[in-house]
Amino acid sequence: MTITDLKFIAGVDVAYWEVEGIEWGVCSIIVIDYATKVVIEETNSMGIIAVPYIPGYLAFRELALVIEAAKKLTHAPDLFMFDGNGYLHPRHMGIATHASFFLNKPTIGIAKSYLKIADAEFKMPENRAGSYIDIIINKEIYGKALRTHQGVKPIFVSCGNYIDLPTATTITEQLINSESRLPIPVRLADLATKRNRRLLRDL
DNA sequence: GCGACAG
């Protein structure tokens, strides 16, 4: 995978709500033009969520909706960014990695907090935009804690699949604006998911 | 039994 081949990049997220003891979820996928950052497309899917949240098993809870929303896309993304980990996972199989086998596209994992692996801790990157620290466990780089803005918590970037960490990091950094510590596609998917939830639950 | 815990 080469950065110069990238045209469309997708951000994926899921939001939840409950109705009479039943949990529902809505998945939103936002596709933007990598060069201009303009939104090209949005697709959604919604359904009952039957799988509970268990740390390490997020994909089993969210993937069905993700795949359903991805099927509706008319502009095939060249890469998908997820709200959650990829290789930075106890079995190297976070949702970003797991999803790649269904999407058949490069994926990147972007987590907002650290999923502790084998009691391994990480040092916080220094407090300035762009600083990062590799998360190394048993001499292997799982991902990195990346500070996208000064004075804000770092995000955790890891490979999903079909991409290397330096490339994933470069792409992530190029999609950061002043609006959020998260890359634009993930941030927009997060906003879309909450907007759609408001519309759906008030139905 | 207690603490930890992506979303």
Next chain:
DNA sequence: ATCTTGTCGC
């Protein structure tokens, strides 16, 4: 993730 008001800061 979600439940939630005001509030501090750029």
